[in-house]
Amino acid sequence: MYTKTLDTASASNLEPITATIKTVISSDEANVIAMQVLTFCTDPMMRWMYPEPHQYLTHFPQFIRTFGGKAFEHNTAYYIDGYMGAALWFPPGVEPDIDPLVALFQNSVANQEQAALFTILEQMGHYHPTQPHWYLSILGVEPTQQGKGYGSALMQHVLTQCDRAYLPAYLESSKPSNIPFYERHGFELLGTIQAGTSPPLFPMFRHPQ
Numbered sequence: 062m063y064t065k066t067l068d069t070a071s072a073s074n075l076e077p078i079t080a081t082i083k084t085v086i087s088s089d090e091a092n093v094i095a096m097q098v099l100t101f102c103t104d105p106m107m108r109w110m111y112p113e114p115h116q117y118l119t120h121f122p123q124f125i126r127t128f129g130g131k132a133f134e135h136n137t138a139y140y141i142d143g144y145m146g147a148a149l150w151f152p153p154g155v156e157p158d159i160d161p162l163v164a165l166f167q168n169s170v171a172n173q174e175q176a177a178l179f180t181i182l183e184q185m186g187h188y189h190p191t192q193p194h195w196y197l198s199i200l201g202v203e204p205t206q207q208g209k210g211y212g213s214a215l216m217q218h219v220l221t222q223c224d225r226a227y228l229p230a231y232l233e234s235s236k237p238s239n240i241p242f243y244e245r246h247g248f249e250l251l252g253t254i255q256a257g258t259s260p261p262l263f264p265m266f267r268h269p270q
Contacts, residue, residue, distance in 0.1 A: 070131035080214045083201035085138035085147065087245040092144045095124050100201030105260035106235040110170050110178065120169035127165050129153050129198040138216055146211040150219050154230060159186075177257025182256040188264035190231050195223050195234035216246050223269055237263065 087092055099120055101107045107124075111117035129149035132138035138156075140147040151157070159182065166178055189196075197219075202211045223230050233246065234240055240250060240263055248265040255261045 072087075073172050080211055081142040082139050082214060083138055083142055084136050084217050085133060087133075089140060090126075090133060093138065093140050094125050094173075096140075096144045096147060096203050097125050097199060097201045098122060099203055105236050106241070106262055109258070109260055110166075110174070118216050120165070123165060123169070124200060128157065131157065132198060137219075138265065139215060141202075141206075141211050144203070144270060145206040147200075147219055148197060148215040148219070149199040150197040151198060154196065155196075156189075157196075157198065161256050174257065174259075180256035181254055181262065183258060184256070185233060185262070185264070188251055188254070190229060190266065191245045192229065194228055195219055195230045197230065198234075210269075212242065213246070220246060220267070223267070227269045234263040234265055235260075237261070240265070 070090055080254055081124055083089075098118065101121065102117065107121060108117065110124075113264055126133075129138070131151055134148035137150045137152050139145065139150070162182070163179065165177060170178055197216075200212060200215060202209075202215075215240070220230060222228075232243065233254070244250070244263050246267070247270055248267040251266055252265040253261045253263060
């Protein structure tokens with residue numbers, strides 16, 4: 062467990078709050094996934110993949126389990142007490158499983174978008190670091206709780222470990238508006254990933270500090 066007092070005066074007029082970060086256990090997973098479903102309902106990439114509301118609500122929870130599931134398995138998924146935000150990190154040496162992701166896309170994404178989606182996966186592999194690193198697969202803060210510093214607390218929880226062990230970190234941002242947030246935490250933009258009619262995805266790398 063990790064506790065950090067966050068100064069939110071710059072984001073709002075609220076008093077500073079205390080965020081308690083906990084490791085996700087099996088009994089937390091449903092709540093964490095539900096929160097992420099709310100968080101990503103307006104995300105450009107996710108809604109390009111799943112544009113219809115029923116399609117999104119049906120398949121996006123499985124996407125979280127498939128794309129971020131190894132964070133649950135390795136006890137490197139963390140959430141703000143009260144399920145106001147969560148980050149699914151992969152520790153060094155742990156990589157996403159592509160085959161289950163491909164199978165999910167084949168069964169849940171519209172046929173006309175699948176070729177572009179698989180091209181995106183190839184491009185993601187091109188940018189993904191080969192040296193030991195921490196990988197942030199999914200980060201989200203519940204929409205009614207954004208702007209209070211919870212995302213920063215979740216980032217620093219692992220970035221502090223990265224710096225202590227002198228390890229880099231990597232992520233892909235699916236929203237252009239989030240790039241300045243990640244840059245404030247030391248990430249650098251590597252390029253742009255895009256195919257077909259997809260919105261852009263932004264690979265970002267952070268050297269240990």
